[in-house]
Amino acid sequence: ETGVTQSPTHLIKTRGQQVTLRCSSQSGHNTVSWYQQALGQGPQFIFQYYREEENGRGNFPPRFSGLQFPNYSSELNVNALELDDSALYLCASTPSGISGGGNEQFFGPGTRLTVL
Amino acid sequence: QQQVKQSPQSLIVQKGGISIINCAYENTAFDYFPWYQQFPGKGPALLIAIRPDVSEKKEGRFTISFNKSAKQFSLHIMDSQPGDSATYFCAALDSNTGNQFYFGTGTSLTVIP
Numbered sequence: 163e164t165g166v167t168q169s170p171t172h173l174i175k176t177r178g179q180q181v182t183l184r185c186s187s188q189s190g191h192n193t194v195s196w197y198q199q200a201l202g203q204g205p206q207f208i209f210q211y212y213r214e215e216e217n218g219r220g221n222f223p224p225r226f227s228g229l230q231f232p233n234y235s236s237e238l239n240v241n242a243l244e245l246d247d248s249a250l251y252l253c254a255s256t257p258s259g260i261s262g263g264g265n266e267q268f269f270g271p272g273t274r275l276t277v278l
Numbered sequence: 279q280q281q282v283k284q285s286p287q288s289l290i291v292q293k294g295g296i297s298i299i300n301c302a303y304e305n306t307a308f309d310y311f312p313w314y315q316q317f318p319g320k321g322p323a324l325l326i327a328i329r330p331d332v333s334e335k336k337e338g339r340f341t342i343s344f345n346k347s348a349k350q351f352s353l354h355i356m357d358s359q360p361g362d363s364a365t366y367f368c369a370a371l372d373s374n375t376g377n378q379f380y381f382g383t384g385t386s387l388t389v390i391p
Contacts (some may be wrong), residue, residue, distance in 0.1 A: 166321070169381075195377070200352065204367050204381030218377045252321050265377070269314075269321030 165189065166270035174276045177190050180241045183273045185253035187234040191216070194236045194254040195267065196228060200249045211236055240275075248277045281305060282370050283381025291389050297355040299385045301368035304349065308370040308380075313342065313353045316365045316384075325366070326353070356387045 163239050165188035175181050193212045197205035207220035211230035225241040234255070240247055254267040283302045291297045301311075308332055314322035328335045328342040328351065335342045341354040355362055368382040 195378075195379075202384070204282075204369075204383050205379075206381070210377050220378055243345045254321070266324050269323065271319065271321050 168270040187255035191255035281380035307372040310371040
């Protein structure tokens with residue numbers, strides 16, 4: 163087990179609602195990245211947080227926002243949910259400020275979001 | 279626009295056989311290429327990774343072959359086992375300028391006994 167936990171495991175929302183997903187990073191990891199994984203697809207980078215600041219963003223609209231807290235837990239918030247937001251949302255923590263380059267990303271098990 | 283293209287989409291291999299999954303990329307700035315293994319209900323887990331300064335990296339039964347000129351890399355799983363049945367993703371990163379991993383679309387591997 164990587165030590166990265168996510169909650170809730172599953173979530174059902176209706177179109178237009180707002181949702182908050184939570185991630186608890188592995189101890190000592192100060193960087194967290196969030197990904198959206200649609201069914202049958204690879205993870206798509208949403209954004210990354212480092213020391214509580216956004217540190218890079220993928221091609222996602224502003225209604226996807228995040229927070230990182232001093233204890234390295236983090237949240238992904240999605241406003242005005244759309245049907246296409248249905249996906250597995252993964253967070254991944256990294257020991258330092260730069261993912262990759264030898265610094266492994268440790269993924270959580272994900273939150274399965276269904277938008278009806 | 280898919281930055282990393284992966285094939286095949288699915289693969290069925292006999293136990294003891296060799297599983298081969300291929301990926302191709304366009305961005306020559308990519309300098310870190312990991313492979314991830316994902317089981318149902320789990321997040322991806324790093325399997326093996328390579329940098330473009332080497333052409334091959336082997337860890338146990340898993341080998342990455344890297345062809346810089348062709349901008350292609352592949353994962354070879356030797357002596358495939360039923361426990362290897364999972365979805366495999368290749369990914370790429372430009373570690374000098376960004377922190378965004380680009381993932382392939384995944385390969386569902388089934389190893390039959």
